[in-house]
Amino acid sequence: MPPVSSARNLKELPKFRDGLSYLYVEHAVVEREAGGIGIYDQEGLTLAPVAGLGVLFLGPGTRITHAAVRLLAENGCTVAWVGEGMARFYAQGLGDTRSAARLYRQARAWAHPALHLEVVMRLYRMRFSEPLPEGLTLEQVRGLEGVRVRNAYARWSRETGVPWYGRSYDRGNWRAADPVNRALSAGASYLYGLAHAAIVSLGFSPALGFIHTGKLLSFVYDVADLYKADYLVPAAFRTVAESEEAVERRVRRALREAIQEGRLLERMAEDLLNLFRGLGLPEEEDPVEEDPTRPGGLWDLEGEVEGGVAYGGDDPGEGAEEPEG
Numbered sequence: 001m002p003p004v005s006s007a008r009n010l011k012e013l014p015k016f017r018d019g020l021s022y023l024y025v026e027h028a029v030v031e032r033e034a035g036g037i038g039i040y041d042q043e044g045l046t047l048a049p050v051a052g053l054g055v056l057f058l059g060p061g062t063r064i065t066h067a068a069v070r071l072l073a074e075n076g077c078t079v080a081w082v083g084e085g086m087a088r089f090y091a092q093g094l095g096d097t098r099s100a101a102r103l104y105r106q107a108r109a110w111a112h113p114a115l116h117l118e119v120v121m122r123l124y125r126m127r128f129s130e131p132l133p134e135g136l137t138l139e140q141v142r143g144l145e146g147v148r149v150r151n152a153y154a155r156w157s158r159e160t161g162v163p164w165y166g167r168s169y170d171r172g173n174w175r176a177a178d179p180v181n182r183a184l185s186a187g188a189s190y191l192y193g194l195a196h197a198a199i200v201s202l203g204f205s206p207a208l209g210f211i212h213t214g215k216l217l218s219f220v221y222d223v224a225d226l227y228k229a230d231y232l233v234p235a236a237f238r239t240v241a242e243s244e245e246a247v248e249r250r251v252r253r254a255l256r257e258a259i260q261e262g263r264l265l266e267r268m269a270e271d272l273l274n275l276f277r278g279l280g281l282p283e284e285e286d287p288v289e290e291d292p293t294r295p296g297g298l299w300d301l302e303g304e305v306e307g308g309v310a311y312g313g314d315d316p317g318e319g320a321e322e323p324e325g
Contacts, residue, residue, distance in 0.1 A: 021052050021053055021054055021055075022053070022054055022055040022056070022057065022201070022265070023048060023053060023055070023056050023057065024057040024059060024082075025039055025056065025057065025058055025059060025062055026058075026059030026060050026061055026062055026084065027041060027042070027059075027060065027061035027062065028040055028041035028061070028062055028063075029041075029062075029063045029064075029065075030056075030058070030062065030063070030064040030065065030068050031064075031065045031067065031068050032065060032067035032068045032070075032071050033045075033047055034047075035049070035050075035051075036048055036049045036050050036071075037050060037056075037068050037071065037072070050071060050072055050075045050077055051075060053072075053075070053077050054077060054078065054201065055077065055078045055079075055080060055197075055201040056072060056077055056078070056079050056080070057080050057082050057197065058079065058080065058081050058082065059082055059083070059084055060083065060084050064079070069093065072093075073093065073094075078092060078093070078094055078200070078201050079092065079093040080092045080093075080197055080200070080201065082193065082197060083193060084252075084256075088189070088193040089192075089193045089196035089197050089200075092200050099203065100203065101203070102202060102203040102204055102273075102276070103203055103204060103205055105276045105279075105281050106204050106205060106208055106219075106276060107205070107208060108281055109210075109276055109279055109281065110208045110210065115279050115280075115281075116210060117138070118279065119210045119275060119276070119279075120138065120210045120211055121138070121141065122275055123210060123211055123222055123225075123226065123275070124141045124142075124145055124211075126226050126271065126275075127145065127148065127225070127226055127229070128144075128148065132144065148229070149228075149229070152229040152233050153167070153233065156233050156234055156236075156237035156238075157237065159237070160237040160238055160240070160241035161241060162180055162237050162240045162241050163180075164180065165178070167181065167184070168181055179240045179244040179247045180236055180237060180240045180247075182247055182248060183235075183236035183237075183239050183240055183247040183248065183250075183251040184232065184233070184236045186247070186248035186251050186252060187232045187235055187236050187251045187252065187255050188224070188228070188232060190251075190252050190255050190256070191224045191227065191228065191231065191232055191255070192217065192220050192221070192224050194224075194259065194264065194265060194268070195220045195223040195224040195268060196217065196220045197265070198223070198265055198268040198269055198272060199219060199220060199223060199272065201269075202269055202272055202273070204219065204272060205219060206218070206219050206220045207219065209221060209222050210222055211225070223268065223271075223272065226271065227264060227267075227268075230262075231255060231258055231259065231262070231264065232255065234258075235251055235254040235255045235258055236251055238254065239251040239254050
């Protein structure tokens, strides 16, 4: 997504989905302006409302004031610090009004063996253009996935004329890999950054992976793998076919253009939400809070009880919130 400028109509912000808009800003200063934020760049001032803004991505060369961050937090807007075009995900800030319902849904599916397997199979099925035969074991599906990936490499090798000798790279000796392997690795890092941004912005955990496990970014790898054959592999082979010079920088640029054109961030968001639907979990609908400023509930053996209440006091209905000062 290109940097914001004063020429853009911010009343039509791009959407992850209905009700969640996002904005990417780079090489600018973000300040609080009246009831919204002001974005100052080389073209002047652009005013952006915060009421309908779900995520603000801050790219390179961006500064933001404390007052602006406070306003965004008060309106439940996530602030994420990312690389150019969201090529890396560095840090985030969340307002205290965000619901944890989606994270709960993910955690329950992750912890329940049968649901965990169902999500794994969904993730694999999403990678194939044709439905998989019924009754396949997980081992058989992994085998089909391996064939699919090998076929993708072979196809793009034929179409571009770039020789392909297999996926091979050494983290300790980057230059030992051939140009197309370097392009694939650099492009994968870009795709991981985008997937990481989508995951945390929607309220999921990047650590609770289903196919991948044991790493704080396991779920990032699960999600990014859905789009490698459509975006990463063709971009890498085409980049090397044009030239073997500076493939790392050029493949990131090619991916950025393809991702913008394909509106991949929006597609990721919808795929993430669909991944946990229809599992029979309590929170099947996306959370809508009548009063997002209220504290959450309290855990109890009999089920959740109301939070923000001073239990055991003279007045059982007395609020427990700190007084405003």
